[in-house]
Amino acid sequence: MKKFLLAILVWVSFSSISYAxxxxxxxxxxxxxxxxxxxxxxxxxxxxxxxxxxxxxxxxxxxxxxxxxxxxxxxxxxxxxxxxxxxxxxxxxTYNPPFNWSTAILWVGPGLVLIIGFGLILLRSRKMSKATQVGGWDEDKESKLNELLDKKQKGEEE
Missing domain, CATH: 1.10.8.640 (Cytochrome C biogenesis protein)
Known part of the structure; x- marks a missing residue:
């Protein structure tokens, strides 16, 4: 009897799939x-x-x-x-909405983000290159560094 009830239970549970x-x-x-x-x-x-x-x-x-x-x-x-x-x-x-005022940000937005992003990168890189040129390295500092290196090498040799 238990096997019969188990078989019916299994049949009912699998038959529900047919209602998909x-x-x-x-x-x-x-x-x-x-x-x-x-x-x-x-x-x-x-x-x-x-x-x-x-x-x-x-x-x-x-x-x-x-x-x-x-x-x-x-x-x-x-x-x-x-x-x-x-x-x-x-x-x-629709996946391709028409271009109008309410959808303009969808069409123009990605391009604006790219342009602004590249512009900021360009401005920042120019600003950093100017900063290194103004307070950066020159020949006087190079000669001082070479003198210090020469003194250190002479001190190590002795």
């Missing part, structure tokens, strides 16, 4: 299927932030996939679907 959801979408044409796949791989999940809606298992991503499927089946174009998603979730939902 695999989304299957039926399309009228190959073009609709291609459009759906492209959009699913180019729209970003607003919750996951760095996954596409195809890669994400978040409930919001599932809803977005369903909406993209529904709009694709209705015959809407790729741009109409992207416009709908941008209107609802903002430019963040």
């Amino acid at each position: 959801a695999i989304e299957v979408y039926d399309f009228d044409s190959q073009q609709q299927q291609k459009q759906f796949q492209e959009l699913s791989n180019t729209l970003r999940c607003p919750k996951c932030q760095n996954n596409t809606i195809a890669d994400s298992n978040a409930p919001l991503a599932q809803d977005l996939r369903q909406k993209v499927y529904q709009m694709t089946k209705e015959g809407q174009s790729k741009q109409q679907i992207v416009d709908y998603m941008v209107a609802r979730y903002g430019n963040f939902v």
